Amino acid sequence: MAMDGATGGTRRGLFLESYGHFIDGAWVGGDSGKTIAVSNPATGAHLSNIQAGNAVDVDRAVQAAHRAFKTWSRTHPRARQQVLQEMARRLRARLADFAMMETVDNGKPISDATMFDIPATAEVYDYFASLPLQIHGETTDFPDSMLLVHREPLGVCAAIVPWNIPLYCTALKVAPALAAGNTVVVKPAESTGLSILEFFKECADILPPGVVNIVTGYGPEAGEPLVRHPLVRKVSFTGSKPTARKIMQYASQNIIPQTMELGGKSANIVCADADLDAAAEGVVMSTVFNKGEVCISGSRTFVHESVMDRFLEKLSAQIGHVRQGDPQDPRTQLGPQASKVQFDKVAGYLELGCAEGAHVLAGGAKASIVGFEQGLFIQPTIFSNVRNDMRIAREEIFGPVTCILGWRDEDEVLALANDTDYGLGGGVWTRDLTRAHRFAREMQTGTVWINRYYNFVPGQPLGGFKQSGFGRENTFETLLHYTQSKAVIVNLTEGPIGLYQG
Template sequence: MVSYELLVDGDRRSSAETIAVENPATGETVGSVARGDAEDAREAIDAAAAVTDEWGARSPAAYERPLRAVADRIEAEADEIATLLAEETGKCLATAEGEVAESAAQFRYYAGVVDKVRGDTIPTPPNRLNYTRRVPYGVTAHVVPWNYPLLLGTRGIASALATGNTVVAKPPTQAPLTTMWVGEILLDEFPDGVVNVVPGPGSEVGAELASNAGVDAITFTGSTGVGRGVLESAAEHITPVDLELGGKAPSIVLPDADLENAARGVVAGIFSNAGQNCVATSRCLVHESVHDELVEKVVEKTERITLGAGTDPETDMGPVISESAREDVLSYIESAKEQGATLLTGGGVPDEERLADGTFVEPTVFDDVDPSMTVACEEIFGPVLSVITVESTEEAISVANDSPFALAAAIWTDGLEATQLADRLDHGLVAINTFPVSMPQSPWGGNKESGIGREGGLEGVEAFTTVDSVVVEFDEMEDPY
């Protein structure tokens, strides 16, 4: 069983209280972290601020070396990190391994970006020179989510460090252990104060990061409701905020789609990570002409899913993160039944004895879902698929866009007009013949109530820098008076 302390100003600090972390598949305690509070967050912010000017003025090589070292160490320790990630979140080991691999890839990608952060030369009359330069914000606060703590946490941390910022990170309370593991690596590889990690409740640590005047930029991944609160807190000091919030991703299946391929993608898109994914394709918008065949394939594949602990190689889907999360998912399932949706499979808690100690929910498929039903409108964050029948491509596009959420969408078609249809979907990420996927070199973020800004790729450079303009006058000034 692992335990971690606060990581502040190059030191490991204990706290009066600790937070126990349980495996949601078994209920067993797998580790603990120190319970930080608002005062700890303030000390971390002060430590980061004290070294911001010196760190931000270093050469690109000073950023590249530690970023590459972090990538190397994550890869060297990948098996152990992935196992711990599967234990603290319940996710399947294969999913955890992929998350760890992409986290290492993100550090390596941004290590290669450090000497490519540049400004522009602006056209001016010959008596002037105007150029821009990208400069780091300074102290950046990172509030990390529990569903993909490494993937989503390290994306922002890596790009912030690559652009000369300092970091204060708050790991997720439900699953902080692997974030702390990587935090230990960062503490070793970067100068004191550059990276600080303070686990603790969002109401204390997160609230302080969002409202403290010493924070120069904030990145938050989580629910839309909490994101609004972060924006309100940041507004007091006009602090820039990058938000990745809720989603209700549609998966559009058109008549010319390869239905076997589409069914695989629809099932993987909603049941991966037990549906606890901001880009989970929880709405399946299927054309009426292929509805029956697609739904038959989806149900057949869903009923083959094996539930279990993420560390068990036979497991296809793990538990949801907590008992309260399970209660929320089950309440959505009941509302769908009450509002007239047809339950095709799942819909409850598995009755197998081996799963009794975990917070499992059966993978669930509803048919005859109306777009106005609660299950089709709100983010469930669980393994529940809503099948919505459409009569035309136009209707599919309309239903897909008729949501306050606009993080991701998927289209399944063999038609050449796929990219034209993608242009009409108001979503930050559109996947064609696959479910939404993340890559270090690709931007990530949502439209409408799904967020503000983009991380990942070269857009991640923009997320953690501001543009300064410099104007040089070559002629002497005339006497103005």
């Protein structure tokens, strides 16, 4: 069944009343006929309906991507470059619209979406637009032969996108896949996929049919058959460890490569000589940015005991000035959690922290916002007197919650920072350049920021150590994860070797 992007084609504010799957360049209804209601986490208001996809829908999408791969993989690199550049341009041209979509669908403050989500997403497409011409093979000469190594695209790639930063995380997967000549099937999170659907509706005229396909639905019904599909050649996943373990099992059926960007419990280390005002600001930002729903947030802050009292005083003052409320208000700095499931999870950790004996320095409860009584708001929360063996210091909370721990010497704090299953991000606050590099070398984590947390730069590798996953996104190395090498050996000598002559 064909659809003009929606059932009925009626606009309700930013979004259509209902969205189909995007398969082979067209909007189509789902096989089951079932839909999923999507709501605004700040108000509980209904936003739209999406298709509850199943294995039949997935197969249609993968088959379309497989057909498109034959042509797309052989396009001139400049053609792929131009498509990616235009995708970036269209994002920037409608920055305000897409920012508001992310805010209404996810609950993030409009300031976060305007200043980070949309500009950073466009930057990802721009960055990978610069790389198709940089995908090189190599040659090696021998006296009697020549080795040619080609680097070729993989085929159909599955992109499974999380709910916290939808457009940005989609770009981290789609942009390198397209740059390398692959085709893609995207499975957004069922709770926050509306901006993704709108963006690819915006770009449908520049993407050849089947090059990018989108199937919406729940993980077991849509995500699992996508990863298990025999024509899928790679899966890229961002999300939780439990789901990652399932996806790795599914991917093992056809033995396909994976990129996994998982959780974190990152250490923010404040040294005695740090700029305490800047460090406190960094900790607050790491706590409240995107409502703390960021896998790389610095949710464990280690403060040198000699400056603990002064730091906590500054931290308390700054977090007290965080403006929480209507996420559509440009002045708001902290919005609601993205879903009731996430709200309940964070609320459970607030109770657990108190039960474990941590001290609530700030927050610690549900926030009541006038006019948003149905909203899923949590107060920005700081726990002090935390030990590294507490669950609130070991498990990913994924909310506006940070733990404060003390330290005395370098060996101690580095051991504590590394005493975690995760290894995604980290921060060091010090005026001593030698110490900064020494700490950065010893921290077992994929990113270390020195004297400014969340200081993202173009081409920065994103990925983790240990159970934070494997593979890297957002960098040239990413193209290696979306291509494979082929060795071609050319014989330069004439005639047979003479092995079987009489």
